[in-house]
Amino acid sequence: MERKLYLTGASGLLGRAVRTKFAEEGWTVYGTALNRISPVLHRVDLNDNIAVEKSLSSFKPNYIIHCAAERFPDRVQADPNKAEQLNVGATKNLVELADKLSVPVLYISTDYVFNGKSPPFKVNDIPSPVNLYGELKLRGEEATLETSSRNAVLRIPVLYGPVEKLSESAVTVLLENLLNASQPQEVSNYEKRRPSHVNDIAEICFQMASKTLQGSNIQGIYHWCGKEKFTKYEMVLKMAGVFELPHSHITAAADPPQGTTTRPYDTTLDTSRLDALHIGQHTSFADGIHSALKGWIK
Numbered sequence: 001m002e003r004k005l006y007l008t009g010a011s012g013l014l015g016r017a018v019r020t021k022f023a024e025e026g027w028t029v030y031g032t033a034l035n036r037i038s039p040v041l042h043r044v045d046l047n048d049n050i051a052v053e054k055s056l057s058s059f060k061p062n063y064i065i066h067c068a069a070e071r072f073p074d075r076v077q078a079d080p081n082k083a084e085q086l087n088v089g090a091t092k093n094l095v096e097l098a099d100k101l102s103v104p105v106l107y108i109s110t111d112y113v114f115n116g117k118s119p120p121f122k123v124n125d126i127p128s129p130v131n132l133y134g135e136l137k138l139r140g141e142e143a144t145l146e147t148s149s150r151n152a153v154l155r156i157p158v159l160y161g162p163v164e165k166l167s168e169s170a171v172t173v174l175l176e177n178l179l180n181a182s183q184p185q186e187v188s189n190y191e192k193r194r195p196s197h198v199n200d201i202a203e204i205c206f207q208m209a210s211k212t213l214q215g216s217n218i219q220g221i222y223h224w225c226g227k228e229k230f231t232k233y234e235m236v237l238k239m240a241g242v243f244e245l246p247h248s249h250i251t252a253a254a255d256p257p258q259g260t261t262t263r264p265y266d267t268t269l270d271t272s273r274l275d276a277l278h279i280g281q282h283t284s285f286a287d288g289i290h291s292a293l294k295g296w297i298k
């Protein structure tokens, strides 16, 4: 059977890694993007139902991974209607079209559906998002799971990997603090995160898709996160060690960041449902950050 993946958000931080992984494994990938079109990507505005329907019915995928979203919490807060249209409205449309074609959808979600107060969070724990981004992603999950029992949701933590600009990832942007050694820098030592390399998530998506096509029941909610827990300050110290960079200009801010969108404290996810399926891949933070950022160090 030909393996055909329809991938939204294929120009994004995660989508690029997912597209590469599936293409390397011999899948035919129809990657969609909005602004960052390239010879391997197709322009499909997910808010344009007719364009989505046309591209799906002509490509005839046997699996869909939905990565596209507005995923910067501050941008969601700044334009809630636009974010709702993409994160909820376009998701509903996509999963309804997929259901008509009997194609399973893997919806990429976030640890931000939880409030961060009682980790580790299990797949059946009740979500309670503390910001609008988390709320909208949760509504996207609900639409995905209510529309078809074929579908799955993969909740993931903060991501890093090869970036087009340092600000593309909440992890890689910290290198800017480190490199700006002439200025004293305060970095949050408060919220705890378990960053994942995008290649690890791409591998997990690949394993979930492969098992689905082999007939396994990969349905409902799954969790993944990195094994190592850091505050942003600890990530900066780790980067300083990996690249042998000075860090005496960096100080730890112990209190929650003020004046920004509220974020959950510790969103550690319980990965046992994927562990039981022997699905997973952990790149160590030191190795992952070295490969992601070595090109940015002069």
Ligand SMILES: NC(=O)c1ccc[n+]([C@@H]2O[C@H](COP(=O)([O-])OP(=O)(O)OC[C@H]3O[C@@H](n4cnc5c(N)ncnc54)[C@H](OP(=O)(O)O)[C@@H]3O)[C@@H](O)[C@H]2O)c1
Pocket: 008, 009, 010, 011, 012, 013, 014, 015, 032, 033, 034, 035, 036, 037, 044, 045, 046, 047, 066, 067, 068, 069, 070, 071, 086, 108, 109, 110, 111, 137, 156, 157, 158, 159, 160, 169, 170
């Ligand atoms: N990044 C993280 O740390 C993180 C953490 C947890 C969960 N997630 C989830 O992981 C998924 C992937 O995130 P990411 O970091 O890869 O996102 P990203 O880098 O911001 O990429 C977003 C993607 O969505 C596309 N897009 C935006 N509006 C669109 C529209 N109207 N029609 C079609 N495509 C549109 C963008 O296309 P163009 O750029 O070409 O316009 C881009 O490919 C998201 O669902 C996110 O919620 C991310």
